[in-house]
Amino acid sequence: MDADVTDSAGTPADPDHRAGDTPQGRSQEEPGATDSTDGSEPVPQKDAPQDETPQGEATDADAPQGSGDEDKAESSDENKADREADGTGAQTWADHPKDGSASRRKRPWLRWAALGASFLVMISAGAGWWLYKKLDGNITTDTSAAAELKVYEKERPTPVVMDAQNILLIGSDSRSGDNRKYGRDDGGSQRSDTTILLHLAADRKSATAVSLPRDLMVEVPKCRTGDDKETREQFTQFNSAFELGGTACTIRTVERLTGIRIDHHMVVDFNGFKDMVDAVDGVEICLKEPIDDKDARLELPAGRQTLNGEEALGYVRARKTLGDGSDTERMERQQRFLGALVNKMQSNGVLLNPTRLYPVLDAATKSLTTDSGLDSLRDLYDLVRSMRDVPTDQVQFLTVPRQPYRQNVNRDELVQPDASELFKQLREDKPVAVVPADELKEKEKAQDEKPDDTGSDSESPTPTPTYSGSSAADDLCEQ
Incomplete structure (x- = not known):
């Protein structure tokens, strides 16, 4: 019996051992039985002495610190059964799997957490894509304007400064569709109630919005109408261009008037403006006197107050x-x-803030018609992102210098050379300044009273042209 024990714990098997002999090391029989050399029934093996360790097993000295009884307690019955089933016997310390089934059973929540996170990512991505497509689909592309502008390309101004952007913003006065409640619908005719030339400086450190009066007398070129007819060139009030030939005719009229190349255009109707005000929870103003205007659908008390979209439109x-x-x-x-x-x-x-920006974009895109260069949400986002760092005091608003038309005081004409100087500054991407009207009058009066210093040999820098206007930093309650 002692010989058997010594044999099972002996040296590793010799590769040249004769066939039929049992290799040294682990028994090929069931664990716990010794080899039978005489063909008799296997005899149960007695427990091996504690100081004798089968070759290949780790001794207490070799085991990592903390092994022993604690490790044995952590050993899983399932692992033991698996080892007995496949005949491997007791495994060495190195053979123990690093992530055993016991560990897997203890951490099933990790798998569920990973699945849950993956599911949420998929849902979020799907929702994000749906919102993107919805906003993208809100925008209407004006392909007819691009086609007509291409026909008259040779007449259009050449861009002077790269990266500067000139965008024509047109507020549609159409009474068709949802806008019919604001006035009489003349067969769905379109009129430009407000037109603004927005100039974005190449360095995106300033933005200048110039209003063009609807009653300004200008040269309107020959334009193609909606029924594919051509109008004659005529000297008439500015907003006739939009009614006669739509956006393309208005763009060509502005380019002829200013010499500035229009890069993009946007047409926004009443509802678009109204919904944008509602999307930012209203805009605060101050009124010196109460308003009761039935035509504008507006009735407001005097004082500081926040206007909703409908009230803002009337205002x-x-x-x-x-x-x-x-x-x-x-x-x-x-x-x-x-x-x-x-x-x-x-x-x-x-x-x-994407959560707050979405309603604004949704409101804007629903009532927005634009050229193909701005007809996607990505294009609009890039435009807005390029402007978000412009200081509010450098977002300036002014009206082109004008005065009553000499032949009809109900119409306007440009004041020269002031208007031409303004257009030149914008065309060449040079700065302009705006101040309140009363402050500008005081400044002009002071310059008139100042003696002309023509004898000075030194050249003074050209002052920045200054016009009557306001900036986004101005408080309406301090006007």
């Missing part, structure tokens, strides 16, 4: 009950309100 469109009733005064009010809207979006972090 920027009112003419009879606010100011002197002129279109110029209304444009100035529109500019100040747009400045307050921009300030509200930046100060509340709307542009940097």
Whole structure:
């Protein structure tokens, strides 16, 4: 019996051992039985002495610190059964799997957590894609304008400064569709209630919005109408261009007037403006006197208050009950309100908060018609992102220098050379400055009273042209 024990714990088997002999090391029989050399029934093996360790097994001295009884307690019955089933016997310390089934049983929540996280990522990605496609699909692309502009390409100005952007913003006065409640529908005809030339500096450190009066007398070129007819070239009021030939005719009229190449255009109707104001939870204004204007659907008390979308629309469109009733005064009010809207979006972090930005984009895109260069959500986002770092005091609003038309005081004409100087500054991407009208008058008066220093040999730098206007940093309640 002692010989058997010594044999099972002996040296490793010799590769040249004769066939039929049992290899040294582990028994090939069931664990716990010794070899039978005489063909008799196997005899159960007595327990081996504690100081004798089968070759290949780790001794207490070899085992890592902390092994022994604690490791044995952690050993799984399932692992033992597996080893007995496949005849491997007791495994060495190195043979123990690093991640045993016991560990796997203890951490099933890891697998469920991974599955749950993957599911949430898939849901979020799907929702994000759906929102993107929805906003992208809201935008209407104006392909007809691009086609007509291509026909007249030789007449158009050449861009002077790369990376500067000139965008024509047109507020549609159409009474068709959802807008019919704001006035009479003349067969769905379109009119430009507001037109703004937005110049974005190449370095994106300033943005200048110039309002073009709807009653300004200008040269309107020959334009193609919706029924494929061609109008004659004529000297008429500015907003006739949009009614006669749509966006393309308006763009060509502005380019002829200013010499500035229009890179992109956007047409926004009443509902788009109204919904954007609602999306930012209203815009605050101050009224010196109460307003009761039935035509504008507006009734407001005096004082500081926040206008919702419907009230804001009436406020920027009112003419009879606010100011002197002129279109110029209304444009100035529109500019100040747009400045307050921009300030509200930046100060509340709307542009940097996807949760708050989505309603604004949804409202804007629903009522937006644009050229193919801005007809995707990515294009609009890139445009907004390029403007988000512009300081609010450098987002400037002004009206092109104008005065009553000599032959009809109900129409406007440009003041020269002031208007041409403004267009030249924008065309060459040079700065302009704006100050309140009363401050500009005081500045001009001081310059007139200052003696002409023609004897000076030193050349003074050319001052930045200054115009009557406002910025997005101005408080409407301090006007």
